[in-house]
Amino acid sequence: MHLFVSEYGQFIGKKSERLVVSSKGKVVQEIPFRDLTQVTIASRGVSISTDAIEGCIEFGVPVNFLSFNGKPYAMLISPVLNATVTTRREQLKAYDDERGVYLAKAFVAGKIGNQANLVKYFAKHRKEKDIYPTLMANAREIEDLKNQVDAVEGSTVNDVRPYLMNLEGRAAAIYWQDIGEIAVGEEFNGRKHRGAQDPFNACLNYGYGILYNQVWGAILLAGLEPFAGFLHVDRPGKPSLVLDMVEEFRPAAVDRPIVALLSRGWRPKLEEDGGMTRESRREVADAVLTRLDGKERYDGEKRSIKHIIVSQARRVAAYLRGERNYSAFVSSW
Template identity: 25%
Template sequence: MDKATLIADQAGACLSFKQGVIVLEQPGGACHRVGVESIKQILVTADLYLSSRLIDSCLAAGVSLVILPGRQREPARHLFPQAEGALWVRLAQYAAYLDEQQRLALAQDFVTRKIESQAECLRQRGLHLPMEQFLSSVRKAPDIPGLLGVEGASTARYFNHWSTLLDPDWGFQGRSRRPPRDPVNALMSLGYTLICHAVGRLAARDGFETALGFLHAPASGRPSLALDLIEPLRPWVDEWVLTALHDEQGFGPEDFRIDPETGCRLTKEASGRFFQRWYTGAEHWLEHVAREHLEGLRARLGLAGEEFQPLWPAAED
């Protein structure tokens, strides 16, 4: 059976840990208990109390935590359990990062697959956008800044075609973040955050240093490797968002609130439906693809033949 995601979304609640059990106490008096072995991650979306013992015990058991920002201008915070006994994985990762040519080659691979995924996403919607010029520019990029320039130009062109895929009433005029300015961007930002956490958790489980990316430079508090790995997955999150906006059981304008200062976000009721839809569908498939990408990275780092057993079991497919 798949391990579950625990969502803590009520302000003033308390999450603690007692004798192998995660305890969620609600302000109204309700109390929920769940065994730590049945949880793969905890999603915190409200201002609540987290005991230090809970955090320590969850990380020791292989349970990750993602804390969504109270303000849309702030980044999400990710806490990943770090596998022990896999120093050789991180050493190979560090060596590749310090080798300028290998770092560039790995970054080029992430961007190439992202551009190909962008083209496929549009093709699924009946739009055929030639991307050969961008793919050629990726191969010729002399360094990481030049590569980022190509990626930015490709993504801008990709989103320029979204006007034909969306009702103008959604107000989408291009990608905006921190804060997202419209419902489309709000859904994309939330989806990107959740898949970033899922991929980071898988990478940490395999022994990688999630803070050390190849395309994304290391920065305090940023899971740069996870951001690298999700680049080819972003267009598939976009496709999921498009489906949710067109589906009769999806989302409508009434499911969002927009503030000039804090941006656009889902209502609490709509957030519950979003998470239900995401965790019962999108994440499972995206995790499967992410595992394939991790295997590809291991092969590029010369680790494909190595066996590594983490301290905690993987969530079942």
């Protein structure tokens, strides 16, 4: 279970082997530590006891902190991870050899493939509408761009990055025009990142913050270094591997539930500063967390997307150690 705390003034404590959430002196939720996978605090004015923190760490439950606009700003996790020295050494070496090239290409191919499949997913529910042929044609165009990723060659990731980013950008231009129209129609005015105040982009950015925490935690548990990526360039304070791995999960884990939510006519309420209200943040969080618990076919079985994220991080680590190949996760449609 992913506990999401978003009420101002709530207190998170510990009672025996349970995490207890209370408000104004009254208990509102009790969850056994063994049933928790993550705790996310997404409001100011929330307190957590050191006993609760210790309990979470003992049971391997990361505690995440989100700002009002969904930006992760802190994470509490045990310093005793499943990391191996070999994994991180190989990760750093891979930046300058063919392994970095392979992973960068896999991340981009996975993202573009999932974008094409999400367009097809929404198209199949609109077969009786005029937009259906256009969506399917655009999905095929996005798939053509994905297929071009294999042809990109280079000795290091620095050689291939410009070409991969070009393909990614061209796919995104087609994808966002389709997805934006499905979600909010004529209200869509382009994809915006920081400081977005329109409903669609505000919801997406908040949802991505939740996804970042999922991926970051999986990377740490796999023994990888979050700040040593391949596709995204290194910058101080920039978790480039987190940003790399997030790419293949954005369409399936966040875009799909947000588009579904907005296409039904729901719109978030915004504060004067452009941020969403607490109630709207909760609505978006519920949609994304429900999707993260949703099942996709993976290795011949139905697995939750949260499980797949953890498995994919471990497979990146195993690939870097030379133990197995790595393939990006691509959702069904």
